[in-house]
Amino acid sequence: MQITAADVMKLRKMTSAGMMDCKNALTQADGDMNKAIEIIREKGKLVAAKRADRETSEGAVLVRIEGGKAIIVSLGCETDFVSATPDFKALATEIADAAIKAFPADAEALKAAKVSNGHTVEEEVSAQTGKTGEKHVIAYYATLEAPYIAQYVHNNSKVASIVAFNQEVPEEVGKNVAQQVTAMNPISVAAADCPKDAVEQEMAMYKQQISEDPKMAGKPEAMLENIAKGKLQKYFKERTLEEQEFIWDGKLAVKDYISQNAKGAKVVAFKRFSLTD
Numbered sequence: 001m002q003i004t005a006a007d008v009m010k011l012r013k014m015t016s017a018g019m020m021d022c023k024n025a026l027t028q029a030d031g032d033m034n035k036a037i038e039i040i041r042e043k044g045k046l047v048a049a050k051r052a053d054r055e056t057s058e059g060a061v062l063v064r065i066e067g068g069k070a071i072i073v074s075l076g077c078e079t080d081f082v083s084a085t086p087d088f089k090a091l092a093t094e095i096a097d098a099a100i101k102a103f104p105a106d107a108e109a110l111k112a113a114k115v116s117n118g119h120t121v122e123e124e125v126s127a128q129t130g131k132t133g134e135k136h137v138i139a140y141y142a143t144l145e146a147p148y149i150a151q152y153v154h155n156n157s158k159v160a161s162i163v164a165f166n167q168e169v170p171e172e173v174g175k176n177v178a179q180q181v182t183a184m185n186p187i188s189v190a191a192a193d194c195p196k197d198a199v200e201q202e203m204a205m206y207k208q209q210i211s212e213d214p215k216m217a218g219k220p221e222a223m224l225e226n227i228a229k230g231k232l233q234k235y236f237k238e239r240t241l242e243e244q245e246f247i248w249d250g251k252l253a254v255k256d257y258i259s260q261n262a263k264g265a266k267v268v269a270f271k272r273f274s275l276t277d
Contacts, residue, residue: 076139150174
């Protein structure tokens, strides 16, 4: 069966695959469009399998907010060259739009969500892998629900944050706190919700440091414990959002900045992801 240029263009429009890939797929499928689509998709799966162990340190991080719901998602790839292409950006946008629409619970569920052409996210990621020859993955996905959610996406699209508040806050306040999270990468909102294993690890390190200090030899155990706890408070100040110095005014803690500009407001959760950390 003769393969026409119109057939090739039609298949390319449907799959975003390269011209030669489309022509070869149509030839192999004897002109059957559905079979050709399947051939291209299978090629994407094959390429993905071959490149499964590759690192995906490039890509884009996107945010979507609708009402009291927000998603943050990252589409990863191997090189900045591919991440800068229109096709990659279009796919990342499709995935983000599908995520806020379906609001799946986790990354696995996101893969089953449908994009605008009716295909699943997983199918489109696989197809993009086959097209470029580079590994593509959902590098990160998370959601938040709250009365008010702020966002910040850095201008390189490599790092972003979403921040949930217990009530509506001025847009500038929300953005500034989201920038704080993006820039300073806190481990938790407050000391009370700091991961237990992180706290235990810090305390163990401080106690070891103190025990190895000749000046501390023979000091009462209670004194050594208090010194370690003092160091832990410094850790909380540096690593928990509420206690961190506000990046726009070092004289204020973030919690004080919020209370001064949005009475009664508190951060209840945040999500942050960076492709460069």
